[in-house]
Amino acid sequence: MKTLVSLLAAAALLAGCATNTPEPAPQVRHDATRSITKIELVYNAQDQLSVMDGGGSAIVGWAGVFGPVGTLVALGVEVGTRVTMASRIERRSKxxxxxxKNSGAMPLNRQFAEQLAARLRTSGREVKLTPAxxxxxxxxxxxVPGFQSTPGYSTLIVRVTTTYGAPDMTSSFRPFxxxxxxxxxxxxxxxxxxxxxxxxxxxxxLAYDGLLQDTAKAQDGLRQGLFRIVQPAYAGMFGEDAPSGLLGVDYPERRVASRRNVTGPLVVVRPPF
Structure with missing residues (x-):
């Protein structure tokens, strides 16, 4: 644990000091990516659904970088003796x-990967899906441990993070x-x-028990959030050439945000709660 804590602290320092690497103009970048016709899409196959409360500070945003367990350690660094909170988050997430998973629904990560693959195929590209x-x-x-790229294919690595979070113990849990x-x-x-x-x-x-007892609707909320990112994810990588209204979304949205960089600094995914 000490090693991971040190790693988190160092990463936080680096993220604070990093500056954005200038990226090429969108047209130049998209000209390069559009030339790719065969893509192997590698995605994290197992859903890891985090449930967090009371983590209203920026360090909770390490969920995307270090995963749910690493986030719990980061949260423990910040709150000091409030080990109970970290234990509660870990227990609830599991x-x-x-x-x-026991509901039998198709994993969210797989659903997103298949939607993104379908979008890529509509552009005329050949796509191979690889769970990892x-x-x-x-x-x-x-x-990716054990991954060997397929000859003739470019590789698109996709990391999916799904969370229900609340800024404090009195606020509602919402999907991110x-x-x-x-x-x-x-x-x-x-x-x-x-x-x-x-x-x-x-x-x-309003309460965790309500979330736990309503898994179908709760999962659908995350699914809708993921599906509304399909087109932005495609356009951010390959440029805008999509028909509008590709996917229907039922839930009102608070925000969809995008950040792009080429080879540069650490990109930290920060939930808004």
């Missing part, structure tokens, strides 16, 4: 993930999702990377 374990750490330097993607050429050199987030007003749950 319970909620298990409840959704979640890899935490800086997106540009991620290495993040998609981080890194496009690499056949030699695995990073061509471009983007981060897209979406947080919604609904469904909202």
């Amino acid at each position: 319970e909620f993930t298990a409840a959704v 374990a979640r890899v935490d750490g800086e997106l540009a330097r991620m290495q 999702v993040a998609i981080e993607q890194s496009l690499r050429d056949e030699q695995q050199a990073v061509l471009h990377q983007t981060t897209h987030t979406s947080d919604l007003e609904e469904p909202a749950y």
Whole structure:
């Protein structure tokens, strides 16, 4: 644990000091990515659904970089002796993930990967889907254990983060999702990377028990958040060429945000709660 705490502290320092690397003009960047016709889409296959409350500070945003467990450690660094809070978040995240899994619904990560693959195919590209374990750490330097790229294919690594969060113990839990993607050429050199987030007003749950007992609707809230990112994720990587109204979304949205960078600094996914 001490090692991970030190790593988190160092990463936070680096993130605070980092400056954005200038990226090429969108047309130049998209000209390069549009030339890619065969893509292997690698995504984290297992859903890891986080449930957080009382983490209203920026350090909770390390969920996208270090995963749910790393986030709990980061939260423990910040709150000091409030170990009970970290334990509660860990327990609830495991319970909620298990409840959704036991419902028999298709994993959210797989649904998103298939939607993004379908969008890529509508542009005339050949797409190969490859499920893998979640890899935490800086997106540009991620290495998927045991992954061997398919000859002739560029690689699109997609990391999915799904969370229900509340800024404090008296606020409602609401869905937040993040998609981080890194496009690499056949030699695995990073061509471009983007981060897209979406947080919604609904469904909202005043208590954790309500969230746990309503897994179908709660999962659908996360699914809607993910699906509304499909087109921004495509356009951010390959440019705007999509028909409008690709996907219908039922839930009111609070925000969809995107961040793009080429090879540069650590991109931190920060939930708004």
